[in-house]
Amino acid sequence: MPLSKPNIKRELIHQRHIECQGYRREDGLWDIEGHLVDTKTYSFPNHDRGEIKSGEAIHEMWIRLTVDEDFVIRDVEAVTDYGPYSICPQATLNFSELKGTTIKPGWRKQVSNRVGGVKGCTHLRELLGPVATTAFQAIFPIKMRTRTARTDNARKRPLLLATCHAYAPDSEVVRRLWPAHYQERAEND
Numbered sequence: 612m613p614l615s616k617p618n619i620k621r622e623l624i625h626q627r628h629i630e631c632q633g634y635r636r637e638d639g640l641w642d643i644e645g646h647l648v649d650t651k652t653y654s655f656p657n658h659d660r661g662e663i664k665s666g667e668a669i670h671e672m673w674i675r676l677t678v679d680e681d682f683v684i685r686d687v688e689a690v691t692d693y694g695p696y697s698i699c700p701q702a703t704l705n706f707s708e709l710k711g712t713t714i715k716p717g718w719r720k721q722v723s724n725r726v727g728g729v730k731g732c733t734h735l736r737e738l739l740g741p742v743a744t745t746a747f748q749a750i751f752p753i754k755m756r757t758r759t760a761r762t763d764n765a766r767k768r769p770l771l772l773a774t775c776h777a778y779a780p781d782s783e784v785v786r787r788l789w790p791a792h793y794q795e796r797a798e799n800d
Contacts, residue, residue, distance in 0.1 A: 626650050631741050633749025636677075640685060644675045645742040647734055659697045662677065668693040670734050678746055680754055682714040689735055702732040712760055714743045715770075747771075766791060 627649050634642040655695040657663045671693040677686035687710055689703035698711065699751060708725040722739055726732075769778075769789050777784045781796040 622684065623652050629741050631745035633745050635749070635753065639679070641678050642675055643678060643742050643746045643749065644673065645738045647672045647738045657695060659695065667680065669695055672732070672735050672738065674735055674738055674742060676709070680715065680750060682713070682746060682750065684709050684712050686710060691732065697735070699732065703735070705730050708736060714746055718743065723775060743765065768792065
């Protein structure tokens with residue numbers, strides 16, 4: 612169900628489009644790619660680019676994380692096709708600092724430590740959130756399908772446990788999917 616129709620007249624000013632894909636590679640690794648495009652509905656002057664026209668990308672950036680099935684980043688490629696300043700593409704090389712990190716709780720802090728502030732690009736860092744989610748959406752179901760026959764799987768703490776409302780330890784979803792990890796809600800809650 613979409614959002615309700617606004618009852619106040621509005622003017623569209625800014626659009627951000629984010630698209631992500633997850634690819635399983637024949638070498639057993641995964642490529643998770645993200646693409647971000649920001650546009651305005653009006654033209655405006657820009658010191659480095661002259662004029663940015665209505666509908667023209669202010670930001671257009673790409674990132675590819677190559678990860679293994681344990682979500683360890685093996686390689687990174689980042690590209691800035693458009694930025695508001697000619698210096699913007701220089702930050703992309705620093706994203707190789709993410710190699711060796713693991714997409715797991717605390718990963719955003721690792722990202723901030725390695726490519727935060729002046730070491731990176733705000734927009735590419737923001738794109739890493741949807742890319743990380745795409746990694747889980749692509750890899751986790753395939754990983755679980757191949758492990759369903761293993762008996763130790765039921766005892767391992769599921770990666771998704773307590774990551775959202777549906778996977779709360781006391782939810783019906785957890786009771787159904789991972790009964791060994793289900794926890795009754797205390798009466799005082």
